Amino acid sequence: MTGDSSSDRERSTGEAPVSFGYRKISAADKPSMVQSVFRNVASRYDLMNDVMSAGTHRLWKAALVDWLAPRPGLRVLDMAGGTGDIAFRIHTRCPDSDILVCDLTEEMLNVGRDRAVDRGILKGLDWLCADAESLPLRDRSVEAYTVSFGLRNVTHLEHALAEAYRVLKPGGRFLCLEFSQVALPLLRDAYDLYSFRIIPRLGEVIARDRESYQYLVESIRRFPDQDGLAHRMAAAGLARVQYRNLMGGVAALHSGWRL
Numbered sequence: 066m067t068g069d070s071s072s073d074r075e076r077s078t079g080e081a082p083v084s085f086g087y088r089k090i091s092a093a094d095k096p097s098m099v100q101s102v103f104r105n106v107a108s109r110y111d112l113m114n115d116v117m118s119a120g121t122h123r124l125w126k127a128a129l130v131d132w133l134a135p136r137p138g139l140r141v142l143d144m145a146g147g148t149g150d151i152a153f154r155i156h157t158r159c160p161d162s163d164i165l166v167c168d169l170t171e172e173m174l175n176v177g178r179d180r181a182v183d184r185g186i187l188k189g190l191d192w193l194c195a196d197a198e199s200l201p202l203r204d205r206s207v208e209a210y211t212v213s214f215g216l217r218n219v220t221h222l223e224h225a226l227a228e229a230y231r232v233l234k235p236g237g238r239f240l241c242l243e244f245s246q247v248a249l250p251l252l253r254d255a256y257d258l259y260s261f262r263i264i265p266r267l268g269e270v271i272a273r274d275r276e277s278y279q280y281l282v283e284s285i286r287r288f289p290d291q292d293g294l295a296h297r298m299a300a301a302g303l304a305r306v307q308y309r310n311l312m313g314g315v316a317a318l319h320s321g322w323r324l
Contacts, residue, residue, distance in 0.1 A: 145215020
C-alpha cells in the first residue's frame with residue numbers, strides 16, 4: 066500500500082510545488098521539512114555560523130541593529146530569531162525594549178531561552194513558536210520586524226511579507242538580513258566553490274548533518290536577488306524600500322517602512 070504522492074497532493078489542492086533547495090516538493094510538506102533541518106542543527110547552529118563565516122555574521126547582525134537604531138521602549142518582532150542573536154543585540158542597545166522572538170522550530174527557541182538565562186536576561190524578551198506566514202499577533206501591533214537568515218526558508222515569500230506588513234504599525238520598519246547574490250564575478254566563483262564544496266563538509270563534521278547544510282546552501286541560490294526581494298517588499302505594501310550589499314553581495318540588508 067502506498068501513500069499519496071506529492072503530485073497527487075498538488076492536484077488535489079491545486080497548489081504548485083515549491084522549492085526546498087534544488088528539489089521541488091509539496092507546499093504542505095515544506096514547513097515540517099524546514100523544522101527538521103533546524104531541529105537537527107539547533108544545538109550547533111551558532112557555532113556553525115561562526116565557523117562558516119569566520120565570525121563575519123556578527124558584523125552583519127551588528128549592522129542590522131545599527132540600521133534599526135532601536136530606541137527605548139521599542140516593540141520588536143524578531144522573526145526566525147530562535148537562538149537570540151538579533152534579540153540580544155537589540156536588548157544590549159536598549160534594555161527596556163520589548164522584543165518578541167519568534168521561530169518555526171521549538172528547538173531553536175529552547176537554545177535561545179537557555180542563552181538568555183546564561184546572559185542573565187530575564188526581562189524584555191518573550192518567545193513564540195509560530196509560522197511567519199500565519200502570525201498569532203494583532204494587526205498593527207509591533208513597531209519593528211526584523212528577520213535574519215530566515216526569510217528564504219518560508220514556503221510562500223509573499224505571504225510572509227504580507228504578514229510582516231500586517232503586524233507593523235504605521236511608521237513601523239521591516240529589516241531583513243539575508244544571504245544574497247554576489248555582484249563580483251571572481252568573488253562569485255570563489256563563493257560558489259566554498260559554498261558547495263566546503264560548507265556541507267563543515268556541516269558534516271561540526272553539526273554532524275551534511276544534508277541540512279546542503280539544503281541551506283541551495284536555498285540561498287533559490288532565493289530572489291537583491292532587486293527581486295526589494296520588488297516583492299514593495300508589492301507587499303512596504304515603502305521607501307532600499308538595500309545595502311555586505312561583502313560584495315554575499316549578504317544584503319533590506320529595509321522598508323509601513324507608512
